[in-house]
Amino acid sequence: MKRAFAIIARAVVAVLGGYALSAGLSAALAVTLPLVSSLPKSESVLLASMLGFVIYLLVLLWVLVERRVVLVLAVLGGGALLSSGVAYWLSPLLAATQLAGG
């Protein structure tokens, strides 16, 4: 019973937490790239989205075999929060620079 719980818990954390981290990282990338380079917004969105799937795969490959539970939760939770925070706060900045013709 304990083993079943452990397996299900790991799967849920990996699938949902990994998705949250990948989504956050790709969103942050999508917003940051046009601000620091000459890459147009649409190109940045496409690149970040496609990379998002690859990032998710790599995260899954790590989380599913990593034994240090605290590390996994910290990286997934902290990383998702941090990266989506970056995306959230930079988003209006990107809109402003685009309007200004930046």
Next chain:
Amino acid sequence: MGERTPSLRQSYSAVHTWAGVVLGGVLFAIFFMGTLSVFDREIDRWMMPGTRLPDAPAAISIDRQVRPLIAQLAAADKQWSVSLPTERTPTLLVRYQDAEGKNVSRHVDPSTGTAIADQGTLGGTGFIFPFHFRLHLSWLDLGLWLVGLAGMAMMLLLVTGVIIHVRIFRDFFTFRPKKPLQRSSLDLHNLAGVLGLPFHFMMALSGLVIFFSLYMPWTWKAAYQGDNAAFTADTFGNFRRPALKAPGSLGSIDALVAEAERRWGEGSRASFVRIANPTDAASVVEVRRSGSKEVSLSREQIYFDGASGQLLSTYESKPVARVQRFLSGIHFTQFDDWALRWLYFLGGISGCVLIATGLLIWLESRRKQHAREGLAGVRVVEAIAVSAVPGIMVATLAFFIANRCLPAGASIASEGRADLEMWVFYIVWLGTFADAWLRARAAWRDQAWTIAALAPLAVLANWLSTGDHPLRALERGVPVVAGMDALLALTGGVAFWTARRLGRASVPARSAQRTPAVLATAPGGERHA
């Protein structure tokens, strides 16, 4: 299981097993329907006999062949569109909204300009293809999300499969069909996996990439502040403008198509034309370019003012967008190349074999242990595996036979003919699950025999209902119908061979004595070495 921490390889082996057992059934359904979808338009010709026309004439006139039909059948002020004939689709496909506001699509014979009678079926493009990416679970987009999860799981399974596969090069050349089921399944699993590895991985990744705006939406939501219209306009060149609410006339569409083809360059063809707000002064004619000579799903389009023919907007994709279109094109296979199409079909079959043998390996390696310990695992997974693998094939064959046997205009309790065909599919599928649950291991044999019987029946049903037996189909200039019959016959043959072999293999005691090393497995043990 001792207290020793499992090695990395053992951990990945557990991941591979769990992901495979939990999602194997869904993955097979996706891969099976996907493999059929490679020939979805050919399946359409088989399921819609009215569209079994020889190749369309080279010169198509939308003004002469489509506009009179639209004037007659469609609500005048609503958007309508026409897909031009291709090498694989000999008809014009017209989409419009009728007077009652219902969306209608009709095939039109390009040599006569007459609408072909409603075939009363969804066909390959309407049932089999959408099943592949949506599982017909539209509620809350559950189907799309499940397929997305399965796509990620597929990549995970492939990578972990390589990690746990030690002798990957030596096993490349090993296939021992005469050995007991578990050993030959493993050989076939490894072979299908290794041979098709780039294909399987690219199909999973490209499938996800197609739907990036659904699966990874926070990229465009963050970059475009949630403005979807701005995002699609920027990224895909979608152009729209509001109606002026003043009457207007529509000029020659053929002239606009010709102008678009001139702009795109020598040898380019239009594939699709859409008219927005046709009776308005601000009508827009969208002409889309055919990408049938290339892999990429390029979708370049030009927008014209409907009345004056003035150019409103063109779209040329940027570098990263071209990568996304190329990856989408790799998955969508809309190119005109038969050799490549057949390779995709064979690749898809290898993927189906990969997933099916994976499930078989798990079942055979756990069977004795679960029976001994009274665990339900094997029984449940077996029921799912049997209905997912031979079961879905039985249901699809029943679907084809119903398509040929249901009378035109058939209807039961307001479910039209197309809906009735789907009912047949789902009821038969449920039946295969019941068979699997009740008969357990014997169900594999039951359903192999059922496939062996239904497949030639489908060929017969086509012959009797349309008169297009293979030789006549070739004579009439519709070889794809003969092709479908041939594949059905081949399926029946393989199912027959499998059923015979399963019948012989159901003498487990003797083979167990001969090869105890293979059949006796440690709990949770996989023999991937």
